[in-house]
Amino acid sequence: MDDEEFERLRGLIEEVKSGGVVSNFEAKRIRSDGETIWVSISMSPLRDFEGNIIGVSTIARDITEIKRTEEALRASEEKYRKIVEKFIQNALALISEINR
Numbered sequence: 515m516d517d518e519e520f521e522r523l524r525g526l527i528e529e530v531k532s533g534g535v536v537s538n539f540e541a542k543r544i545r546s547d548g549e550t551i552w553v554s555i556s557m558s559p560l561r562d563f564e565g566n567i568i569g570v571s572t573i574a575r576d577i578t579e580i581k582r583t584e585e586a587l588r589a590s591e592e593k594y595r596k597i598v599e600k601f602i603q604n605a606l607a608l609i610s611e612i613n614r
Contacts, residue, residue, distance in 0.1 A: 530557045530570050540577065552581040 519541060526536045536557040543553050553574040560569035 526557060527570060530559050531567055533559055533567065535559075543574070551576055551578040553577060 523539075523541070526539060530536055536555070539555040539557075541553055541555060542550055544550055554577045556573045558571050559567040560571050562568050
């Protein structure tokens with residue numbers, strides 16, 4: 515975790531300690547086996563019987579496959595956008611050539 519992300523996470527924890535709730539904070543993490551994964555983190559305050567905040571509850575979901583799928587979709591969209599652009603360029607060039 516770099517310094518910027520650490521400070522962002524610290525700010526989110528402070529928000530939760532003040533009674534706020536954090537939903538779906540996305541971040542990269544390194545698993546115990548060394549693999550880098552994406553997680554979606556949600557945090558909420560833990561309160562005692564008097565309503566005092568005594569801790570932070572954290573849930574982290576592995577969203578690596580979702581991120582991979584999103585990236586594959588972006589790459590596919592970019593590929594087909596380039597194909598369509600090239601097709602249009604070629605069609606316009608052909609039309610221009612026909613009209614000479």
